[in-house]
Amino acid sequence: MTTYAMVIDTRTCIGCGDCVVACKTENKVPDGLNRDWVVEATSGTYPNLKTEFRSERCNHCSNATCVTLCPTGASHHWNDTNIVLVDAEKCTGCKACIAACPYDARLVMHPDGYIDKCTFCHHRVDKGLDPACVSSCPTRCMHFGSLDDPHSKVNHLLKTREHKVLVPETGNDPNVYYLI
Amino acid sequence: MSEELLVTARSNALIDPSLHIWTWEVAMYLFMGGLTAGIMVFAALMTVRDKDQVAPFATTRLALLAPIVLSIGMTTLFLDLEHKLFVYRFYTSFQITSPMSWGAWILIVVYPISVLQILSTVRTGYPSFAATIDRLVIGRLITDWCERNRRKIAFSVIPFAVALGIYTGILLSAFGARPFWNSGVLGLLFLVSGLSTAAALVVLIARQKSEKELFTGLDLVLIFAEIALVALSLISLASGSGQHIDALQSVMGGAYTFEFWVLFVGIGLLIPALLEILEMAGISKSLAMLAPVLVLIGGYALRQVVLDAGQESTWTNYATQYNSELLQRLPETD
DSSP states (O other): OBOEEEEEETTTOOOOOHHHHHHHHHHTOOTTOOSOEEEEEEEEETTEEEEEEEEEOOOOOTTOHHHHTOSSSOEEEGGGBSOEEEOTTTOOOOOHHHHHOTTSOOOEEOTTSSEEOOOTTHHHHTTTOOOHHHHHOTTOOEEEEETTOTTSHHHHHHHHSOEEOSOGGGSSOOOEEEEO | OEEEEESSOOOOTTTSSSOOOOOHHHHHHHHHHHHHHHHHHHHHHHHHTTOTTTOHHHHHTGGGHHHHHHHHHHHHHHHHOSSGGGGGGGGSOOOTTOHHHHHHHHHHHHHHHHHHHHHTTHHHHOHHHHHHHHTSHHHHHHHHHHHHTHHHHHHHHHHHHHHHHHHHHHHHHTOTTOTTTOOTTHHHHHHHHHHHHHHHHHHHHOOOHHHHHHHHHHHHHHHHHHHHHHHHHHHHHHTSOHHHHHHHGGGTTSTTHHIIIIIIIIIIIIHHHHHHHHHHTTSOOTTTTHHHHHHHHHHHHHHHHHHHHHHHOOSOOOSBOOOGGGGGGSOOOO
């Protein structure tokens, strides 16, 4: 299995939301829905406050509960990678995958009735390109690549920088990393 | 202080501000599925224990209700599907890790077994219906075979009916992402509740005194078992991790406290248990029809409250959401 990871530097992210716009444009996401979003996490007591910006999306978990609980096999790992896709032709719209995601990086419901979600822009990855959100980031805080390639940028960043994933205790083995 | 704010709109109507993907259609299906399991188990048990004289309705007529009740449940389940034309996709694969996939296949097995169970007693229970079936040679031959193998059919019904009853609970408890559901007791709780509602249904419909008494006694035992299982579920959540303890709050002072304690535990378990005790002691007969009605209401309330509270329980929470009303607080500018 090839494991693709996204590494996002919360120290350079300014929360502009360009990643969200890039995704909507690239993937023609239906009106009123978004496959990614930006969170502003503030902690501390005034005046000693600390703010972290996080661009969030599906974590493309290696152990994805949305895949194991899908009754029809519509929710699946693409081409032996960790990229989680939904096959609209197999999806009954039962919504089990939405309930199954512990990240509330929950999948969006396409107006036609099937489940629609972040694809890590697999159509671009297939051509060796970065996902649209990564390519469009004006502060270059987002990085994408294979964890199996020891020389990849994402591996280098994870080896040299302090990082975290969201709620690792879910056991889902998420693959979107945040540099802190 | 720790506050997590969505800067850009996520605006998925089904998940913000909290998950609410499944409504009454799914609760109704879970209730009807459990009731079907109970109907089939009791019809089979009465045959196995030769209760034709004591409980004639449950032995010879009850089984006919199983496919009817199950079909109502499956209809409401179908109403919930968002991509209805692709419903056949449940039957183009089997996903071993998905309880929903197991359920879809269990349902496919339950229907024909239920038909065999009905045919094994149809000539005694529904003579005019049986006469219609007997007009067809194939119908007569199959009914003959079913009557000859009545006990064998009854024995084989039980494991599939129990699987149906348990699966409706496992379906929810398999969601590790929803802490309120994530308890191993839930499958058993839904099974016992399904048996209890079926016993209540028999008390409601049966005419013979001995049969009403038998099933009132059975229902009382099941209600006590259910109370124990509810207590175990709550203990399991209370002794769990932070997410489980947070999830428990929804019925311990949170949004679903009234539904859980009053509609389910009070009206659905404690009051009918009390009424049934009084009835069996011969103290009060006037409220005899109330207890089974309350048990049926409680059975539905259990599914609805577990479904609702479970969907709201989560691992992550954005403390604040985009709120357009806040814009009204900005000072007016000309």
